[in-house]
Amino acid sequence: MGLFAVSPYLLARAVDDGLAKGDTGALLGWTAALFGAAVAGAGVSLVRHRTMTKVRMDANFRTVRVILAQSVRLGPALSRRVSAGEVMTIGVGDVQTIAGALTVVGPGVGAIVSYLLVAALLFSVAPLPAVVALLGVPALALLLGPLTARLQSAETVYRERQNALTARIGDLAGGLRVLNGLGGKGLFADAFRQDSARLREQGFRVGAVTSWMQSLALGLPAVLLAAVVWSAARPAALGEITVGQLVSVYGYVLALIYPVFFLVEGTQLLSRGVVAARRVVAFLGLEPDSGPPPSEALDAPGGPAVLHDPDSGVTVRPGALTALACADPADGVEVLDRLGGYTATTATWGGVRLDAIALPRVRERILVAESEADLFTGPLRALLAGGAGPDTDEALSGALRTAAAEDVVRGLPDGLDSRIDAQGRNLSGGQRQRIRLARALAADPEVLLLAEPTSALDAHTENLVAERLRAARAGRTTVVTSTSPLLLDRADVVHLLDGGRVVASGPHRTLLTTEPRYRSLVARESGGQAGAGERPGSGGPAGSEEMAR
Secondary structure, eight states: OHHHHHHHHHHHHIIIIIITTTOHHHHHHHHHHHHHHHHHHHHHHHHHHHHHHHHHHHHHHHHHHHHHHHHHHHGGGHHHHSOHHHHHHIIIIIHHHHHHHHHTHHHHHHHHHHHHHHHHHHHHHOHHHHHHHHHHHHHHHHHHHHHHHHHHHHHHHHHHHHHHHHHHHHHHHHHHHHHHHHTOHHHHHHHHHHHHHHHHHHHHHHHHHHHHHHHHHHHHHHHHHHHHHHHHHHHHHTTSSOHHHHHHHHHHHHHHHHHHHHHHHHHHHHHHHHHHHHHHHHHHTOOOSOOOOTTTOBOOOSSOOOEEETTTTEEEOTTOEEEEEESSHHHHHHHHHHHTTSSSOOOEETTEEGGGBOHHHHHHHEEEEOTTOOOOSEEHHHHHHTTTSOOSHHHHHHHHHHTTOHHHHHTSTTGGGOEEOGGGTTSOHHHHHHHHHHHHHHHOOSEEEEESTTTTBOHHHHHHHHHHHHHHTTTSEEEEEOOOHHHHTTOSEEEEEETTEEEEEEOHHHHHHHOHHHHHHHHHHHTTOOSSSBOTTOOOTTOHHHHHO
């Protein structure tokens, strides 16, 4: 931009010193200088474009990297602190907006420098055009300032509604089959349609402000440049400035187009960048589940030890298979989360408060396997190994056999090397559940906490899993939440929970004869089993119902 500003000066010298005086040497000399400035400007423009592209991509990748690092840092707290839709919107939309805003920073600085340079050169020609140019850009800023604030406000509201709608899309996609089965698809579709309409209306508001800013960005600079030309034309008509100086004024006007454009455009992009950056900063400000500082962390038990949850009264003996029978499955999940240190907990492990032990030590030895844990896309072998467990075919085969999932592998085109879609969408519901169980077993933790590991399986498959699970986990601590009599009968001890508290404990058969509430709960479960490999309603894209059809 500085070379653009200098070019009119060189042109004026060529006119006044060469053409006006008939000096060929001076004309050729100043023309060569003008040509050199043009070539240098083209070369520097190439470097500028490469540099700003690098800045934009670097900003993009750096922002993505810190967002991913924060997501990993939050760990299990991520899904409780922020929706998946918000993370997706930040990672796709806000990152691009921030990168685009940084792209105008370099040209913005150049615009200010070249603007001051042009004003100084104009002042050497005539004071009036310089004054008009110097006062014009601040006037533009005053006119665009309120619009910029309004754009930020409208963009913020738009982003919030966009985030809510994205989260709703994720919820709908994940539970569409359930909604359809319950007859609630139309209700949620109407709610989604209304949210979409509100988002569209807010988008129109953002578009209205943006269109005004873009119109003013084109119109007001034209008015300013016309005023500068007019202020220089009058002195030329009166003979106060030379012809070359008048030509240079026109050149300076053209040179002002770039800085004014970048200043106005940069204001708009920076305004959007601020909104996006606030969302990213808010996400980076989230804190993971609290744990003791490393210097204050206590040692984990040296070997297998008793787990106890005072909030529920659940006690887990080391090396035993313990079952939690709950009328409300959520009660069992809450107990497992506390025993695994995934939520605020007063649970103890070997008499030591679990939240006083260094979290990495807890994660190394205690594994909570949720019934809806994420399944990542990739080869089945890598999915089962999990990046931390055993990676030999023998170890994986053992885990698959315990989970009664050998038929899942046999049914895939490439066996363990078959590619699994995200969330296991190319598997049925029962197949996904058995793969999740096999992955947890392959990790071979000292303490394994399983949430409803067989809820989508038929009685025959569930019986196989129950027998093999007890044998595979013999001598190691295992806790399952279930109301299936097939699993409960093989547990060393069963805790009956009501309202999140233990109301009875003992072997399955003893509770059947002594506890009416337990008998009622188990009888209700045993009367609801059906299917050919999976329970009704558990199928995914390749579920048993679809295969039967």
